[in-house]
Amino acid sequence: MTSTVQFDTILFEICGSVATVTLNRPAAMNAFNEAMLNDFARLWAHVRSTDDIHVVVLRAADGRAFCTGVDVHEGILHESNIWSDRDPGDRLSPKQNKVWKPVLIAVHGLCGGGAFYWLNECDVAICSDDAEFFDPHVTYGMVAALEPIGLARRIPLGEVLRMALLGNDERICAATALRMGLVSEVVPRAELWARADALAHKIAAKPPAAVQGTVRAIWESLELPRNAALAMGLSYAQLGNPLGKAQVDRQSIMGKKKTYSLR
Secondary structure, eight states: OOOOOOSSSEEEEETTEEEEOOOOOOGGTTTOOOHHHHHHHHHHHHHHOOOOOEEEEEEEESSSEESSSBTTTTTTOOOOGGGOOOOOOHHHHHHHGGGGGEEEEOHHHHHEGHHHHHHOOOOOOEHHHHHHHEOOOOGGGGOOOOOHHHHTTSSSHHHHHHHHHHHGGEEEEEHHHHHHHOOOOEOGHHHHHHHHHHHHHHHSSSSHHHHHHHHHHHHHHHHHHHHHHHHHHHHHHHHHHHHHHHTTHHHOOOOHOOOOOOO
């Protein structure tokens, strides 16, 4: 079902409580321009304020690339005063926009540079077997800072530095991305969207108060020392667990025969 909310550079659909967002600039390798930055600012505001949306799937229109970062031909707007300039992540990134609903990203083909604004802040990342990850900044004489800093909170520092310093001279294949923890699953290209949708609907079926509280607690803990993070986690559990229990028929769940899938 297509949503009544319309965007210029992305497609937005809702099926049940899952919103599917598709980067839709395939002729430009799904690179982001100023219009896409503005679309994502509107998108995250809509997702944040719409209780019927429980999970977001982020994918990209079919083609060679998931996203190659900023559109080098169009560029994005910058403030004339350098101290007033904004990080593109202010609009692109879900967590910077206080979205605590799970974001599942499905990557195919080339994924480079500014695409890590999404990859760094997603909650579940899967990719197709043809995915390639890279950060080209230093190759073009640009400091690689924002994307690697975010990535260093997901994968080992040595892997981040290798990617950032080798630039265009090395691309990380899907198998290596799985090994280093950049993604949690690799599937054939033809199965990518269906697998992402299936995972999203499994998450969306869980009580939203419990899910969103879990996402927020874990992400906000990354900014804190261990003891402070545990204290904050306890307060979130005390606050959220009564809400989560109210959304669950525990006897019904305990009475069901559970089956689990291995990956």
